Amino acid sequence: MNTDLYNYTLRLADNGLILSHRLAEYISCGPFLEEDLALTNTGLDLIGQSEALLKYAAEQNGKVDEDYLAFGREEYEYYNFHMVEYPNEDYGYVIARQFLMDVFNYYNYTLLVDSKDETIAAIAAKAIKEVTYHLKRSSEWIIRLGDGTKESHDKIQSCINNLWMYVDEFFETDEVNDRLIAAGIAADISTVKANWHKKVSEVLETATLTKPELPKYSLVYGKDGGHTDYMGYLLAEMQFLKNRFPNATW
Amino acid sequence: MEDNQGILWEVFVQPKPGRPYKHVGSLHAYDKTMAMEAARDLYTRRGEGQALWLVKSEDIVASQPEDMDAFFDPANDKAYRHPTFYTMPEGSKHI
Numbered sequence: 001m002n003t004d005l006y007n008y009t010l011r012l013a014d015n016g017l018i019l020s021h022r023l024a025e026y027i028s029c030g031p032f033l034e035e036d037l038a039l040t041n042t043g044l045d046l047i048g049q050s051e052a053l054l055k056y057a058a059e060q061n062g063k064v065d066e067d068y069l070a071f072g073r074e075e076y077e078y079y080n081f082h083m084v085e086y087p088n089e090d091y092g093y094v095i096a097r098q099f100l101m102d103v104f105n106y107y108n109y110t111l112l113v114d115s116k117d118e119t120i121a122a123i124a125a126k127a128i129k130e131v132t133y134h135l136k137r138s139s140e141w142i143i144r145l146g147d148g149t150k151e152s153h154d155k156i157q158s159c160i161n162n163l164w165m166y167v168d169e170f171f172e173t174d175e176v177n178d179r180l181i182a183a184g185i186a187a188d189i190s191t192v193k194a195n196w197h198k199k200v201s202e203v204l205e206t207a208t209l210t211k212p213e214l215p216k217y218s219l220v221y222g223k224d225g226g227h228t229d230y231m232g233y234l235l236a237e238m239q240f241l242k243n244r245f246p247n248a249t250w
Numbered sequence: 251m252e253d254n255q256g257i258l259w260e261v262f263v264q265p266k267p268g269r270p271y272k273h274v275g276s277l278h279a280y281d282k283t284m285a286m287e288a289a290r291d292l293y294t295r296r297g298e299g300q301a302l303w304l305v306k307s308e309d310i311v312a313s314q315p316e317d318m319d320a321f322f323d324p325a326n327d328k329a330y331r332h333p334t335f336y337t338m339p340e341g342s343k344h345i
Contacts, residue, residue, distance in 0.1 A: 032255045034277050038291040137287050144280065 013053035014080035020046035045130040052123045071242035076225040083166040085230040096159035099138035105131040107195040111187035146207025165217040256280040258307040261289045263299035
């Protein structure tokens with residue numbers, strides 16, 4: 001098994017898996033019916049992408065299936081960004097978190113369409129249509145909230161400020177990443193970073209919002225298996241059924 | 251509670267290019283762009299169509315239920331308005 005490729009596949013899969021779980025938690029809590037359904041659609045797209053990636057990871061692993069990878073791992077074996085663990089404090093956080101991730105997903109999958117790994121390229125080709133729409137939708141919301149009333153402006157600005165500390169992890173590279181970039185499999189993170197900043201600046205400017213400075217936040221990253229306090233609670237709920245009824249089928 | 255869900259829009263879906271648009275329902279949204287996105291998410295998530303029309307509900311001129319008799323009843327007993335008294339040429343179709 002190519003450990004680098006396996007870890008990279010899980011990193012991609014886990015971002016979608018955990019974010020889709022957060023969106024699932026929000027079902028019926030949307031500000032109005034139309035928005036509730038739209039967010040749920042986004043969550044379903046993300047779980048679909050993750051399912052394909054987890055299947056691919058399970059094939060590489062050979063000893064476990066995708067259900068185990070989704071619901072059976074220990075906390076330190078999940079490799080998602082801290083950003084996606086952040087709770088649904090209110091709709092502002094939900095949409096700010098979504099926007100920051102959508103921009104990342106969009107530029108990351110844009111490059112992965114040309115990955116030399118055929119499976120990842122195929123998954124990216126399908127995902128790019130979905131994330132293009134996600135990004136369009138969340139950008140529109142950021143613009144409307146930012147350039148809306150004073151209250152909506154201040155609220156969404158504070159959401160972006162508070163989530164900003166989880167951004168630096170997106171672009172922190174490591175040996176796994178570097179080796180796969182050299183092999184033409186992983187997305188070149190410096191290109192993703194440049195595109196991400198350009199797009200986020202554009203949208204925030206249109207939304208009359210201020211782009212925060214990028215702090216160095218943490219020495220332990222989600223993609224290495226280190227997580228925020230939120231993750232344990234999230235997993236306790238996400239894994240409940242599998243833990244309580246290990247052989248449940250439906 | 252104040253209604254802050256935006257204005258009401260009527261949604262029309264075209265199943266395939268060339269086919270007529272069909273009214274499928276309504277939705278709430280604040281402006282054209284958001285209305286279009288909501289329509290996509292609400293009414294085309296199971297492959298129902300390939301194009302959408304949206305119209306503000308308030309822009310639709312609708313007949314009123316109380317006018318129903320005066321408007322439509324007189325047409326009921328005028329069978330001669332139907333072109334059913336002509337002899338059709340043999341073999342003609344789609345008429």
